[in-house]
Amino acid sequence: MEFTKTPGWLDWYAGPSKPRFQLPAGAVDAHCHVFGPGEQFPFAPERKYTPCDASKDQLFALRDHLGFARNVVVQATCHGADNSAMVDALAHSNGKARGIATVRRGVTDNELQQLHEAGVRGVRFNFVKRLVDFTPKDELMEIAGRIARLGWHVVIYFEAQDLPELWDFFSELPTDVVIDHMGRPDVTQSVDGPEFALLLKFMREHPNVWSKVTCPERLSTSGPPALQGERDAYVDVVPFARRIVEEFPDRVLWGTDWPHPNLKNHMPDDGLLVDFIPHIATTPELQRKLLVDNPMRLYWPEEHIAAPGAKS
Numbered sequence: 448m449e450f451t452k453t454p455g456w457l458d459w460y461a462g463p464s465k466p467r468f469q470l471p472a473g474a475v476d477a478h479c480h481v482f483g484p485g486e487q488f489p490f491a492p493e494r495k496y497t498p499c500d501a502s503k504d505q506l507f508a509l510r511d512h513l514g515f516a517r518n519v520v521v522q523a524t525c526h527g528a529d530n531s532a533m534v535d536a537l538a539h540s541n542g543k544a545r546g547i548a549t550v551r552r553g554v555t556d557n558e559l560q561q562l563h564e565a566g567v568r569g570v571r572f573n574f575v576k577r578l579v580d581f582t583p584k585d586e587l588m589e590i591a592g593r594i595a596r597l598g599w600h601v602v603i604y605f606e607a608q609d610l611p612e613l614w615d616f617f618s619e620l621p622t623d624v625v626i627d628h629m630g631r632p633d634v635t636q637s638v639d640g641p642e643f644a645l646l647l648k649f650m651r652e653h654p655n656v657w658s659k660v661t662c663p664e665r666l667s668t669s670g671p672p673a674l675q676g677e678r679d680a681y682v683d684v685v686p687f688a689r690r691i692v693e694e695f696p697d698r699v700l701w702g703t704d705w706p707h708p709n710l711k712n713h714m715p716d717d718g719l720l721v722d723f724i725p726h727i728a729t730t731p732e733l734q735r736k737l738l739v740d741n742p743m744r745l746y747w748p749e750e751h752i753a754a755p756g757a758k759s
């Protein structure tokens with residue numbers, strides 16, 4: 448099927464630079480997507496955007512170029528609850544990719560088991576209104592109860608202003624819970640302000656809650672963008688990500704968010720984006736936890752060997 452991209456769509460950055468920051472051995476890109484290719488894996492009729500293609504082979508080439516060892520491929524809303532493009536990527540990864548699926552209430556236990564065998568380890572609940580239609584909370588809670596039995600976790604995507612309304616629902620989730628993109632803070636507000644304080648309080652009060660310290664390119668308002676050799680990009684996001692990494696070093700993940708859906712302003716050079724990491728995880732120990740120990744514990748627990756003295 449032929450698809451026409453959403454007007455103004457920005458394609459992923461071709462020919463990214465080599466990061467200057469050397470990723471630790473075994474680093475995991477814990478948030479990225481595949482799109483199509485649309486001809487092979489058609490986009491969902493209920494989608495809110497139509498992206499460019501971003502295939503598994505292109506994702507794996509980026510992984511190797513940047514120096515990551517593994518990927519966590521997150522089902523993007525443009526594929527709805529048809530997880531086949533994501534599952535196909537896992538199947539061709541030589542065990543180097545795990546996945547986060549989108550499922551609906553009608554999913555059978557057999558389908559969940561097949562997703563598990565393919566390498567899926569969680570589901571994503573998306574509350575960003577421009578991306579999805581509303582799903583009733585009782586349906587989501589029912590799904591959470593079912594996937595808990597597989598040892599999976601729930602990834603939640605929401606915007607900071609919606610946390611008060613979602614607080615009770617999130618608190619009741621029976622699994623580990625991973626917040627996407629720090630709950631999308633408004634970085635024009637103070638890092639010590641009430642909105643971000645609520646996110647920190649939520650993590651403090653819920654030891655099962657993790658956060659991805661991802662997407663500075665989405666959250667930044669003053670840049671500078673990760674382009675043209677800029678290795679100090681998105682400085683307005685640094686205090687927020689750094690605060691989470693330092694307070695919750697064992698519950699943070701990092702990912703590229705390649706191919707960066709729905710960016711309006713610019714498309715980052717992913718090599719320069721990797722150079723953002725040492726600004727938010729400033730010691731080798733914090734970097735190892737963020738990039739290796741934490742994602743391995745969550746996604747490849749059967750292979751994870753805790754570093755001496757580290758909490759497992």
Ligand SMILES: O=C(O)/C=C(\CC(=O)C(=O)O)C(=O)O
Pocket residue numbers: 522523524525578604627704707708709
């Ligand atoms: O890439 C992301 O994580 C964020 C997205 C897209 C998305 O979540 C999706 O399509 O599933 C966004 O803010 O547009």
